[in-house]
Amino acid sequence: MARIKQRAIELLSDGTVMRVIGWEKGEGNCDWSPALFENAAEMENFVYGDYAGANLSKYCLKFNRQEGKTLVVLKPCDTLSFRQLLHEHRIDREKFYVIGAGCKGMKDEKGGLLKCSACKGKEFEVYDEIIDDEEAQKTTALMDRMAGVIELEKMTAQERFDFWRGELSRCIRCNACRNVCPACSCIKCVFDNPASGVQSKAPVTDFEENMFHIIRAYHVAGRCTDCGECSRVCPQNIPLHLLNRKFIKDMNELYGDYQAGVGENERTPLTSYTKEDAEPGIVYERGNA
Amino acid sequence: MQKIGVFVCWCGSNIAGTVDVEAVSEAMKSVPGVVYSANYQYMCSAAGQKLIADAIHEHHLDGIVVASCSPRMHENTFRKTAEAAGLNPYMVEIANIREQCSWIHKDKEEGTAKAIVLARTAVAKLLHNKPLQAGTSAVTKRALVIGGGIAGIQTALDVADAGYEVDIVEQRPTIGGRMAQLDKTFPTLDCSACILTPKMVEASQNEKINIISYAKVEKVDGFVGNFKATIRKKARFVDETKCTGCSLCMSKCPSKKGKDEFNMEMNNRPAIYIPFAQAIPNVAVIDPEQCLKLKTGKCGLCEKVCTAGAINYKQQDELIEREYGAIVVATGFKPIDPSPLNEYGYADNADVITSLELERLMNAAGPTKGTLLRPSDLQHPHEIVFIQCVGSRCDENTKRGKPYCSKICCMYTAKHAMLIRDKYPDTKVHVFYIDVRTPGKNFDEFYRRAVEQYGVDYIKGMVGKVAKEGDKLMVRGSDLINNQQVEIAADLVVLATAIEPDPTARSIGTMLTASMDTNDFFTEAHAKLRPVESPTAGIFLSGVAQGPKDVPETVAQASAAAAKVIGLLAKDHLVTNPCVAYSNELLCNGCSQCEKVCPYGAITYIEKEVRGPGVREVRRIAQVNPAVCQGCGACTVTCPSGAMDLKGFANKQIMAEVDAICL
Structure with a gap:
C-alpha cells in the first residue's frame, strides 16, 4: 500500500497526472470507498489493502474528457472492466495512468469477498506499471466460478422461476447494482x-421490478466481465452475479470460451x-432441456 | 388523435371461413383512433381498393389498417392505393389475419378473437407511424454467377446477351459442372458433351463474360444493386495467360496418384492436369497435394517441358474484389455417398457403382474409353441390376437418406438400361423401382420404349441386400407385383443415388443471407409465383441449387433467373426502403456495438458537439448512412441505451403492438 501511495504522490507532484482515483476509509473499519485525490495533501487519506474491493474502472468515465491524465489504481480483475470500456470507446x-495493484483477495466485514472466491487470476490486462509483491501473485484457492449456475440449471423451470421470484422479491430498486456496474455505463x-x-411503467405487480434485473442482465450480456460488483454492493444480498454468469456460461458453451475485457x-x-455460430434453434432446444 | 380507417378483407372464404369479418370490423369501431371500419369480399380487387380510396377522401383518414393476407402479398398494393388517394404510403399497416390467423385456426370464435387482437395491434402501431419518404440507390450493372455448370453458364449467357457484364465463379478448375460428366442426355439421347461444350465455348468467347475458375466467393457485403464480393482465386501454379493447354506436362508428370475427380475417382491422373479435353479454361492446374515439386522441392519436370513457360510454383492465391448489382446462385449438386446405406454394399464391392460412375464408364473419354467393363476385373458384365431411389424418398426419421424425390433418377436409369441393351444386346438388365415417375415431355414414351422395345426387366420392389458370392453380386429383393422374393446373380449393380446440394451451398447461403430449406436447397421467394428469386433481394436461383431438376428444366430456370437479373440491371436506380435506422445523439454512448452488428457497413462514428437540455459536449456518436441501411434492425436491438431506432418499426411502435396484444 505504501508503495502505491508513494508512487501516486510522485506522479501527482511531477505533473504526470492531475488526479488520482483510489480508496479512502469510511466510517467503519471495513467500508473503504472510492475517492478522488487531487493533490499530495489529499493523498494522506489514500488507502489500499484488504478492503479495497471496489472496482474503480467506471469512475474513469467521468474524467475521460477532462484536462490532463488521471491516475487510476486497478486490481487485476478491475483491468478487465477498464479494457472493456476501452473496447467500447x-x-x-x-488519458489514464494505470497502476496495476497486486491483489491477495479482498474482504469485507464478513470475511473474504464472494467475487474473490472465484478469482479470475493475477494478470493485468492493462497497466502503465505494476506494483505488487510475491504474496499477491499466489493464486488464491478457487471455487468453480459456475458452481452456482450449475445448481440453478439442475432445477426445473418452475423451481428456477420460484428461486428468482424469491430472491428478487427483496429488491428495493436502490439501483446500486446498476450504478456500480462498469458495463452499465x-x-x-x-x-x-x-x-x-421501460422506465417507470406503473408497477402493477412486483414482476415489473423483477424485469429490471432481467433487462439489465441482457443489456450487459457479452460485455460483463464478471467483476462481481453488482452482488457486492447489493444491500439486500441478492446473488445478481448468477444472472450474468448464466449468460457467460451459455456464451462459452455456444460460441467458445470468452472473457469480456481480454485482448484486442x-x-x-x-x-x-x-459461420460456425450455433443456429438459433439450439437456444430453444437448450431452453427446453 | 389520428383518424384511422380499418378495412377487413374476407379473401373470399379464405378469411371469412374462419373469421367473423363482420364482428372484426364492428369491434374495430370502438378502438381509439378508428373513425371508420368496413369489410369487403376482396379488398385487393379494384372495387375493394376504391372502397379504401373513397373512405380516405370521405373521412379524411390519416392512416389505414388493412386486415388481410400477409404483407408480403399485398402491402405494396395497398400502399399504392393509399398513395393514389393522397396518403403517405407508409401510413398503411397490414394486419395479417390470413396466414397468421384464419388459415391456422379451425374454431371461428377463436379465429375472430385473434383477428380482432391483430387488427387492434396494427392500429396501435399505426398511431405512432410517421410519413416517410423513399430515396433511391444506384445499381451496379454487373452480375455475379456462383457456379459454372449448365445453370450458371446459361444464366451468364442470357445476361451477357442483354449487354451486361457477368462474372462466373467456379470452384473447380473448369466450368461445365455435372453435365460435362454425363454421357448421353434423356429423352433424346444426344451426347451431353456435344450440346454442352459449344455453350462453354460461347461463354468463354463472350466478351461480357468473365470466367473466374478454381475460385470461391469468400465474402459478400452490401445489398441489392450494390453487392461487393471478395473472390479467392486459388493458386493453379500455372499462368492462365500463358498456358496453351497442350497437355505435354500431363504426360511427363511423374506423380500419377491423384484421383481423377472428373471420372469419379475411378482412375488416376497426374499431379498437373486438365480435368477433361474440352475444359474451359483449357489451362492446366497443379494439385499441391500430389505435386512432388511443391511437396518436396524436387522434380520441376513440368516447368522444363512447358514451352510456354507457364509453370509458376510460387503462384499465390489471388483476392479479387468486385461490385455487383445481382447475384445468381447456381451451385448445383452432387450425388450422395451411398456407403452408409450398407445393404447395398457400395463401400465393400467395386462392382457396386453409382449412376454417375456408370456415366463415366460408358463415356468415350472415361476410364474404360467407353467400353462397359466392370471395375473389379475389367470384364464385360452380362447381368446388371439397377436399384432406384437409393437414398431418395426416405423416411425422415430414420436419417438414412433424403426425404425428397431426386427427380432425375427414373429417367436416367431408363436411359442407362436402354443404352446398355442397345449396345450389348446379350446383357440382361433388371431395374428395381418403387414408382417410375415420368412426367415430362416425351418422358413416358421413353420409359415405355425401354420396357417394350428394349426388354428391360422392371421389378417393382426394393432391394434388401447385395452380397458378394464368388465373382457374382447376389441381389435379393422383393417383387411386389408377383408377391415373391427374387434373387439375381448380377455382375454389376448400379445405384441411382439421391442428389443433394453441393456442400458449399450452406456457407454460400449463410454469406448471402439467402434462406434455405432443411435439405440445404435454396428457398424461392414464392414457391409458385417467384420461383427463381430468393427472398433476399438481389439474389436469384438457378438450377439444382433450388431443387432437383433435369437439364431442360435447369436451362429453363437459368434463363428465367437471367430475365430477373436483366430486369434488375436495366434499372438505373432502385427505390430504397425509407424504413432505415437513425441514432439519437443525446442517447448515443458511441460504444460501436451497432457498427459491429451492422451487416451492411451503414454505421460510422463521428466526434460531434452534442447539444440538449443541460448537455453541451463533444461526444463520439453513431451515424447511419440511409442509402446503405437496409432496415434490418440489428443495431436497434444491440444498442444498450436505446439510441438507435428504426423508422417505421420504432421501439415505441413495437412496444405499442406488444401492449395492444397483452393489455
Missing part, C-alpha cells in the same frame, strides 16, 4: 429515460458472427 487510453440509462418505454478484439460473441 468510452475511455481514451491516453450508458450516458442515459433506459430506466431513466421516459421515452424508452473489440467484438464480443454477441456482436460478431461466424
